[in-house]
Amino acid sequence: MTESTLAIDGGPSSKTTPFGSGERYGEPEMAELRDVFAHGSLIYWGGYKVGQFCETVKAYFHTGYCAGGSSGSAALHAAIAACEIEPGCEVVTAPITDMGSLIGILYQNLIPVFADVDPHTYNITAESIEKVLTPRTRAIVVVHLAGNPCDLKPILELARRHKLAVIEDCAQAYGALYDGKYVGTWGDIGAFSLNESKHLSCGDGGFIITDDAELYGRCHNYLDKYYDRLGRGDRLTRLAPCYRASEMQYAVAKAQFARLDELLARRRKFADLLSAGLDGIADLALPRVLPGAVSSWWFYMFRLTPGAFRGDGTEFARALNAEGIPAQAGYIRRPIYLEKLFTEKSFFPGNIWPAEVVSGQSYHYAEGLCPVAEEVLKTAVRLPVSEFFSEEDAHDLIRAVHKVAAGLRR
Numbered sequence: 062m063t064e065s066t067l068a069i070d071g072g073p074s075s076k077t078t079p080f081g082s083g084e085r086y087g088e089p090e091m092a093e094l095r096d097v098f099a100h101g102s103l104i105y106w107g108g109y110k111v112g113q114f115c116e117t118v119k120a121y122f123h124t125g126y127c128a129g130g131s132s133g134s135a136a137l138h139a140a141i142a143a144c145e146i147e148p149g150c151e152v153v154t155a156p157i158t159d160m161g162s163l164i165g166i167l168y169q170n171l172i173p174v175f176a177d178v179d180p181h182t183y184n185i186t187a188e189s190i191e192k193v194l195t196p197r198t199r200a201i202v203v204v205h206l207a208g209n210p211c212d213l214k215p216i217l218e219l220a221r222r223h224k225l226a227v228i229e230d231c232a233q234a235y236g237a238l239y240d241g242k243y244v245g246t247w248g249d250i251g252a253f254s255l256n257e258s259k260h261l262s263c264g265d266g267g268f269i270i271t272d273d274a275e276l277y278g279r280c281h282n283y284l285d286k287y288y289d290r291l292g293r294g295d296r297l298t299r300l301a302p303c304y305r306a307s308e309m310q311y312a313v314a315k316a317q318f319a320r321l322d323e324l325l326a327r328r329r330k331f332a333d334l335l336s337a338g339l340d341g342i343a344d345l346a347l348p349r350v351l352p353g354a355v356s357s358w359w360f361y362m363f364r365l366t367p368g369a370f371r372g373d374g375t376e377f378a379r380a381l382n383a384e385g386i387p388a389q390a391g392y393i394r395r396p397i398y399l400e401k402l403f404t405e406k407s408f409f410p411g412n413i414w415p416a417e418v419v420s421g422q423s424y425h426y427a428e429g430l431c432p433v434a435e436e437v438l439k440t441a442v443r444l445p446v447s448e449f450f451s452e453e454d455a456h457d458l459i460r461a462v463h464k465v466a467a468g469l470r471r
């Protein structure tokens with residue numbers, strides 16, 4: 062046994078010190094919470110923290126409007142609903158994403174259509190979207206996976222040509238930049254998540270940003286039973302869920318927002334160290350960020366050339382785990398459309414799918430729909446990124462990946 066013997070084979074592990082950690086929540090969050098209780102109302106209506114949060118967000122993104130809700134999924138649902146698309150029409154979205162991107166599409170009785178991804182950004186592209194457009198397409202929900210911006214200009218150009226709404230799922234992409242401008246401000250609506258796993262958390266929450274007053278008004282209504290809280294003269298004319306946010310959530314979210322820029326700087330520094338240290342390992346393809354784009358690095362995912370190493374991504378991740386690195390194979394286990402919900406179209410009891418009935422068409426979700434996305438998830442290994450990780454953590458991680466790549470190479 063030598064230094065280079067993999068820990069999984071009984072060798073010494075690469076990471077012997079704990080990863081950097083820290084407090085995500087502290088006195089700033091407590092102070093905002095105390096302010097809520099002093100104010101005396103816990104509902105956003107008549108309260109004021111959700112409002113303050115939205116002012117903060119608008120100033121940060123230089124955007125006209127912001128509406129807060131109960132989750133990222135809620136924000137995305139309100140966004141798609143606000144586009145006023147007739148049931149049975151199609152919405153193009155990404156196969157590698159959280160279920161939250163799909164929930165609103167399905168509840169609005171729309172048909173999700175999946176565009177394939179670029180093999181190295183893992184994002185959908187104008188080219189892949191164009192291939193799946195039909196006369197029934199009405200909107201595109203782009204997902205900036207892991208905070209890596211999609212190539213938005215060609216997508217927006219395509220959308221303009223076909224009169225499609227564009228919603229940006231920015232749940233993982235706080236502060237990510239495309240051509241010097243924040244993602245979430247390019248499309249018609251940007252939607253963000255404040256769940257515990259995201260860059261900023263208030264336990265659960267999610268909000269939309271837009272420059273369109275009409276879309277904002279409808280999003281606001283859709284987040285709150287379609288009551289007319291803004292006095293727009295449009296009350297209970299549509300069916301809407303109750304996705305209200307509480308003052309406590311947004312008090313925490315407001316304090317969290319103040320941490321964003323520093324947190325992003327730390328994550329970017331860490332990811333840049335990884336990219337520099339992992340560059341050049343044969344048969345290991347690093348994630349590609351478009352020229353001029355800046356990722357917010359929710360995670361760091363690279364790919365292995367199939368057959369180059371003993372085992373697949375799972376084996377590689379397991380070997381890294383033994384080295385003391387909390388790596389995982391892929392992101393989601395399989396493209397979202399390969400979940401039973403889609404393959405059996407069991408969205409509703411009785412497997413009756415009203416969207417399909419209304420459209421008069423039959424849709425099939427099965428293996429082979431987005432071959433690149435399927436291949437990406439089979440060959441990908443995901444490394445964690447955290448604002449609390451140190452330079453030493455990055456170097457340990459790099460060393461471990463080099464060691465595992467050498468040890469598992471065929």
Ligand SMILES: *Cc1c(COP(=O)(O)O)cnc(C)c1O
Nearest residue numbers: 132133134159161162232254256
């Ligand atoms: C987290 C996430 C969502 C959903 O956000 P929730 O707050 O969990 O509802 C949607 N899309 C993507 C890409 C996400 O990562």
